[in-house]
Amino acid sequence: MLKANHVSKIYEDGTKAITDINLHVQSGDIYGFIGANGAGKSTLIKSIVGIHPFNEGEISIDGYSMKNDPVLCKKRMAYIPDTPDLYEHLTGMQYINFIADIFEVNLTERESSIEKYSSLFEMTGKLHHSIASYSHGMKQRIAIIAALVHQPSLFILDEPFVGLDPTASFQLKSLMQKHADNGGAVFFSTHVLEVAQKLCNKVAIIHNGKLVKNGLMEEVAGSKTLEDIFMEVRNESKNMDII
Numbered sequence: 112m113l114k115a116n117h118v119s120k121i122y123e124d125g126t127k128a129i130t131d132i133n134l135h136v137q138s139g140d141i142y143g144f145i146g147a148n149g150a151g152k153s154t155l156i157k158s159i160v161g162i163h164p165f166n167e168g169e170i171s172i173d174g175y176s177m178k179n180d181p182v183l184c185k186k187r188m189a190y191i192p193d194t195p196d197l198y199e200h201l202t203g204m205q206y207i208n209f210i211a212d213i214f215e216v217n218l219t220e221r222e223s224s225i226e227k228y229s230s231l232f233e234m235t236g237k238l239h240h241s242i243a244s245y246s247h248g249m250k251q252r253i254a255i256i257a258a259l260v261h262q263p264s265l266f267i268l269d270e271p272f273v274g275l276d277p278t279a280s281f282q283l284k285s286l287m288q289k290h291a292d293n294g295g296a297v298f299f300s301t302h303v304l305e306v307a308q309k310l311c312n313k314v315a316i317i318h319n320g321k322l323v324k325n326g327l328m329e330e331v332a333g334s335k336t337l338e339d340i341f342m343e344v345r346n347e348s349k350n351m352d353i354i
């Protein structure tokens with residue numbers, strides 16, 4: 112579903128943020144992406160969803176190249192950023208409809224999608240309030256509902272649980288699980304390692320812009336916790352610095 116081959120990104124100021132990243136997210140996967148602050152998670156995610164260009168390598172969604180067919184790629188995925196930047200002067204409903212218009216979602220499909228996800232994320236009664244009046248968590252819920260309105264097969268989420276209350280977190284986790292069970296796929300970054308270990312069948316650990324572990328959760332973690340593995344990666348890197 113999502114393939115990243117030898118992807119590297121250098122920002123204009125010369126920062127080498129990610130180097131030679133290889134990933135394959137398949138149908139049925141819930142793929143966790145973990146790494147320390149500044150490791151390169153958002154940079155890879157923004158490259159995957161087409162927010163910024165990357166310097167080397169290839170990213171494809173369902174066989175379509177992000178470089179050559181970005182619109183076809185974007186139609187197949189939902190991107191939920193860590194801090195959604197919404198149009199504050201619109202109501203939640205106006206914003207969702209605006210996104211549905213961009214994705215050319217027909218009326219029947221959008222009504223059923225809005226009803227289903229608004230009810231799941233307990234926003235039904237608040238859809239006609241202005242976004243400016245929403246709390247941070249409510250803005251996130253609207254961003255999620257809008258991102259899913261075109262029924263994408265691939266969900267890409269950057270730190271999705273930050274700011275969500277326990278009910279919304281639970282609903283999002285169940286939704287991710289159901290989506291994967293129905294043949295979709297999910298790729299998300301998180302610092303909540305317990306959630307990643309419970310929820311994901313696959314995991315990638317990025318350190319200083321390079322993938323240092325990647326594969327099935329049981330192979331990467333074995334009998335250890337993901338936190339143990341994460342700390343091992345960090346300590347190995349510290350020792351290398353000393354040497």
Ligand SMILES: Nc1ncnc2c1ncn2[C@@H]1O[C@H](COP(=O)(O)OP(=O)(O)OP(=O)(O)O)[C@@H](O)[C@H]1O
Pocket residue numbers: 122123124126127128146147148149150151152153154155
């Ligand atoms: N617009 C930018 N211009 C220059 N350097 C950037 C830019 N955005 C990120 N970086 C740098 O790229 C590296 C990777 O940053 P990135 O935001 O991808 O990390 P992250 O793993 O998402 O971190 P966090 O967990 O703190 O969100 C860091 O060194 C960061 O300073």
